[in-house]
Amino acid sequence: MATTAQLKSSPWNRRWRWFTNHLASVLAVGSTVLVIAPLVAIFADLVYKGASSLNWNFFTKVPAPVGELGGGMANAIVGSAVLLGIASAMGVPVGIAAGIYLAEYGRGTKLSTLVRFTADVLNGVPSIVMGIAAYALIVAPEKSFSAFAGGVALGIMMIPTVARTTEEMLLMVPHSIREAALGLGVPTWRSMLSITLKTALPGVITGCMLAFARVAGETAPLLFTAFGNGFVSTALNQPIEALPLQIYVYALSPYDEWHRLAWAGSLVLIVLIVVSVALVRYVTSRGVLKGAS
Amino acid sequence: MILCAISIFAIVALIATELVTHSEISLHKFGWKFFVGSAWNPVTNKFGALPFIYGTIVSSLVALALAVPLAVGVAVFLTEMCPRALRGMLSFVTELLAAIPSVVYGLWAIFVLVPLLRNYVDPVFIKLLGWTGLFTRPDFGIGMFAAGVILAIMILPIISSLTREVMSAVPHTQREAVLALGATRWEMIRMGVLRNARIGIVGSIILGLGRALGETMAVAMVIGSSPTISKSLLAPAATMASVIANEFAEAADDTYRSALIEIGLALFLVTIVVNILARLLVWAVTRGAPARTA
Numbered sequence: 001m002a003t004t005a006q007l008k009s010s011p012w013n014r015r016w017r018w019f020t021n022h023l024a025s026v027l028a029v030g031s032t033v034l035v036i037a038p039l040v041a042i043f044a045d046l047v048y049k050g051a052s053s054l055n056w057n058f059f060t061k062v063p064a065p066v067g068e069l070g071g072g073m074a075n076a077i078v079g080s081a082v083l084l085g086i087a088s089a090m091g092v093p094v095g096i097a098a099g100i101y102l103a104e105y106g107r108g109t110k111l112s113t114l115v116r117f118t119a120d121v122l123n124g125v126p127s128i129v130m131g132i133a134a135y136a137l138i139v140a141p142e143k144s145f146s147a148f149a150g151g152v153a154l155g156i157m158m159i160p161t162v163a164r165t166t167e168e169m170l171l172m173v174p175h176s177i178r179e180a181a182l183g184l185g186v187p188t189w190r191s192m193l194s195i196t197l198k199t200a201l202p203g204v205i206t207g208c209m210l211a212f213a214r215v216a217g218e219t220a221p222l223l224f225t226a227f228g229n230g231f232v233s234t235a236l237n238q239p240i241e242a243l244p245l246q247i248y249v250y251a252l253s254p255y256d257e258w259h260r261l262a263w264a265g266s267l268v269l270i271v272l273i274v275v276s277v278a279l280v281r282y283v284t285s286r287g288v289l290k291g292a293s
Numbered sequence: 294m295i296l297c298a299i300s301i302f303a304i305v306a307l308i309a310t311e312l313v314t315h316s317e318i319s320l321h322k323f324g325w326k327f328f329v330g331s332a333w334n335p336v337t338n339k340f341g342a343l344p345f346i347y348g349t350i351v352s353s354l355v356a357l358a359l360a361v362p363l364a365v366g367v368a369v370f371l372t373e374m375c376p377r378a379l380r381g382m383l384s385f386v387t388e389l390l391a392a393i394p395s396v397v398y399g400l401w402a403i404f405v406l407v408p409l410l411r412n413y414v415d416p417v418f419i420k421l422l423g424w425t426g427l428f429t430r431p432d433f434g435i436g437m438f439a440a441g442v443i444l445a446i447m448i449l450p451i452i453s454s455l456t457r458e459v460m461s462a463v464p465h466t467q468r469e470a471v472l473a474l475g476a477t478r479w480e481m482i483r484m485g486v487l488r489n490a491r492i493g494i495v496g497s498i499i500l501g502l503g504r505a506l507g508e509t510m511a512v513a514m515v516i517g518s519s520p521t522i523s524k525s526l527l528a529p530a531a532t533m534a535s536v537i538a539n540e541f542a543e544a545a546d547d548t549y550r551s552a553l554i555e556i557g558l559a560l561f562l563v564t565i566v567v568n569i570l571a572r573l574l575v576w577a578v579t580r581g582a583p584a585r586t587a
Contacts (some may be wrong), residue, residue, distance in 0.1 A: 017477050024479035028374060031366030032383065035453070038446050039390050042401050097297035105294055115298045117572060122305055124500070124568035125561060126507025127395075128534050129308065132541070132557040136311040156304055163301070210392075217394025220509040220534070224541050244396045248510060251400045259404070266397045273392045281385060 043270070050267030053260045062231060063246075069257060073265055075232045079147070079241035080216065082234055083226060086151025087215055091158025092208050098159065099166025099204075104192050116167070119160035130157055131221035139225055147233075147240035150226030154215040161214060165207030165280075169200040172284075206280045213276040217269050219244040243269060308561065316555035318548050327555060333520040333536075335544070340552035342533070342559070344520045348437065349532040349560075352512065353505040355441025356448055361498055363445075364452035365487075371453075372460045373482050384454070391450035399514035402443040407434040407515060410442065415527060429525040433517070438526040440516040444508055448501040455500060459493025459578045460486055496574025503567040507560060509534040533560050 057072045064071030098115065106112030134153035139145055173196050181191035197204070219242075227239040228249065234240075243265050250262035313320075319327065323340060330341020367387070371380055411434030418428040418438075428438075463486050471485035487494070517529020518539050531539070533556050544550040 017480065021477040021479040024369075024482065025374060028366045028370035031363040032370045035363055035367050035390075035449055036383075036386060039386055041405065042393065042397070045401060045405055046397070094297045094300060097294050098301060101294035101298040106298065111295075112298070115301055117569075118301050118305060120572055121565055121568045122301060124503050124507075125308070125564055126509060126534055128507065128509040128537050129312075129557050129561045129564075132315075132537065132554055133308040133311050135541075136315040136554065137307070140315065159301065159304065163298075214392065217396065219394070219396040220538055223538055227542070244394055244510075247400060248396050248514070251396075251403055251514065262400055266394075266400055269394055269397060273394070274389060277385075277388055277392050281388070 046263065046267045046270055049260070049263040051264075053264035054267060058261070058264055063261070064257070066255060071257075071261070073243065073246055073261060075229060076241040076243045076246040076265065077268075078232050078234065079226070079229065080243040082147055082236075082240060083151045083154060083222070083242055084212060084216055086148065086236070087154035087158055088208070088212060090152065090155030091162055091211065091215075095159045095162025095211070096166050096204060096208075098163035099170065100192065100197065102163065102167040103170035104188075104196065116164070119163050123160040123164075126220070127157060127218050128220040128223075131223055131225055134221060134225045142237070144237065145225060145227035145239040146237045147226055148236045150222045150240065150242065151236075153221035153225050154218060157215050157218065157221065158211045161211040162208055165210065166200075166204050169203030169207060169284075170196055172203065173199045203283050206276070206283045209276040210280050213273045216272055217244050219248050223248075309558075312554060312558040312561060316551045316558050318551040319555040320551075322548065323552070327552070328559070331522060335540075335546065335549050338546065338548050340548070342552075342556055344522050345531055345533045345536050345556060346559075347522050348516070348530040349506055349534070351526070352437055352440045352444060352516065352530070352532055353502055355438065355526065356444035356505045357498065357502060359442065359445035360449045360452060360501060364449050364497075364501070365456055365494065367449075367453040368456035368460055369482055369487075371457055373478070373486065384457075387450040387453055390446070391454070395447070395508060395510040396514075398443055398447055399511035402439065402511055402515045406443060407439050410434055410439055419527075426524050427526050429527065432527040433529070435515050435517040435529060436527050437516065437530045440512045440530075440532070441526070443511050443515060444505045447508060447511065448505050451504055452497050452501040455497030455575060456490070456494050459490045459497065459575065462493070462578055463489045490578060493575050493578030496571045496576075496578070499567055499571035499574065503564050503571060506567065507534055507564050509538050513538040533557075 057070060059072060059077060060074050061070065061072035062075045063073065098119070102112050102116055106115070130153045134149045134156075138149035138152060142149075177195055177199060178191060181195045182188070186195070222242050222245050226242055226245065228245050229239045229241045247262045247265045247269075250258040250265075253259070319340065323330070327340065328342055328346065330339070331343040332339045332341050333344060334340075371383060375383065411432060415428070415432050415434070415438070419430065419432065422428045467485045467489055468481055471481045476484065512532055513535035516531060516535055518531050518535060519529040520531055520536065521528070523530065537553050537557055537560075541550070541553050544553055
């Protein structure tokens with residue numbers, strides 16, 4: 001704590017304290033502005049450079065050969081949809097089940113603490129490592145890049161996020177509702193499914209959307225699993241294109257036409273992400289969950 | 294339910310065993326020398342990971358040096374000074390920053406940030422700090438410094454949102470007590486809030502470090518991919534994650550591939566340790582540990 005020397009009130013001291021107080025405020029405001037600046041710049045650039053290239057062709061045509069104008073990213077959009085389908089089929093059920101365990105069955109046990117902790121740590125594992133693991137697990141034995149391997153890598157990444165958000169949403173459901181159900185003699189599993197989970201459903205769904213949007217932008221795990229494909233493909237055992245993968249390749253290419261497509265693809269990704277982040281905030285802050293009680 | 298919960302352990306174990314079995318060739322051939330050797334030559338099959346370890350550490354340190362003061366500043370502003378109406382919007386904005394995909398940051402960095410650094414920022418640094426040897430020509434814009442700057446932008450939201458969390462966990466009585474002694478607002482923040490939250494803040498910084506160590510795409514796009522150790526921050530370099538991203542698909546040789554997987558294994562272990570450390574520190578503060586009066 002402060003000593004009397006720090007707080008004594010000589011005129012010089014008072015001026016010094018006034019000065020540091022205001023300096024701190026200015027620095028705090030300044031750093032906030034500095035942090036907001038890149039975000040504004042990124043969004044402005046995305047809209048400015050991406051919007052002009054977003055047209056019908058972007059969604060329906062495959063990339064044009066080098067040197068030709070036009071073309072789109074239909075192959076990447078279809079590919080991303082396939083990959084995200086596989087990832088969600090794997091990550092959502094497992095994640096929700098793990099979240100239910102954390103919030104309902106295992107609450108307060110040592111095991112659930114350990115699971116929660118491991119989920120957080122798994123969340124921090126770099127995505128490129130997930131890519132190598134999926135490569136070693138699926139691509140190396142099969143000797144072929146495949147959509148399935150990419151989907152699995154993304155699915156694994158979804159599990160911890162879905163589990164943690166599901167848990168958080170379930171914990172927001174008031175205790176009294178659970179007690180009421182149990183008090184009427186409803187079995188635990190039934191009260192959990194038709195009372196707790198149902199109440200928290202909007203939150204759980206938006207949590208899944210958030211995880212979905214996050215892995216939708218992942219590139220590193222797909223580099224040597226999905227690998228990329230210049231044509232529209234839905235075969236699970238063949239290489240497949242993905243939106244972020246194509247953005248990466250096009251961004252590093254020397255052609256203006258491809259840069260244009262990369263900006264447009266990024267804009268699509270960002271819109272997807274902004275919408276899901278906003279939805280999650282709406283559900284958690286506006287008390288959609290409380291309204292059900 | 295419990296099976297799905299336990300599957301999370303299984304995933305971690307599976308990743309670890311897969312990485313170990315597939316890096317066996319390199320583990321046997323190079324042993325511990327892998328991490329101190331600086332030769333990276335796929336033609337002669339000699340592999341040492343030192344340039345990438347160096348690149349990872351330096352780029353993360355540059356990022357932390359830029360991001361930490363700003364992140365703490367933002368957290369202070371948001372928890373202690375910000376009007377209520379603005380707070381929700383600003384925290385939404387920082388959340389958005391955290392959700393932007395790495396590859397979009399990379400795209401923006403290539404076409405906007407790198408030219409900006411090359412034309413306006415780097416010349417100033419070369420002039421002012423050229424004598425340290427950290428900022429010397431040739432300067433192509435891409436390189437360690439550009440990677441550090443984009444990393445800083447990417448880890449800022451994580452550090453600031455966690456710092457905000459631990460700062461809000463400091464009991465209000467602490468603030469009131471300091472204010473009652475006649476402290477100014479800054480003195481209240483320094484003595485009442487930051488001092489109590491410092492363990493959690495360190496934890497959030499380490500968590501940001503963990504993210505910076507493993508960040509791949511944006512770094513791979515602007516760092517220049519050169520397996521060399523140079524003193525100048527403006528020179529091209531490579532990190533552990535970026536070398537995997539850039540070279541793995543081309544690695545036809547078994548030794549080459551297993552060397553890259555070993556780098557991945559090292560990255561996996563390091564980020565796990567860093568994350569565990571950080572989570573423990575953050576938990577120590579936010580899980581109702583009594584605020585210490587130091």
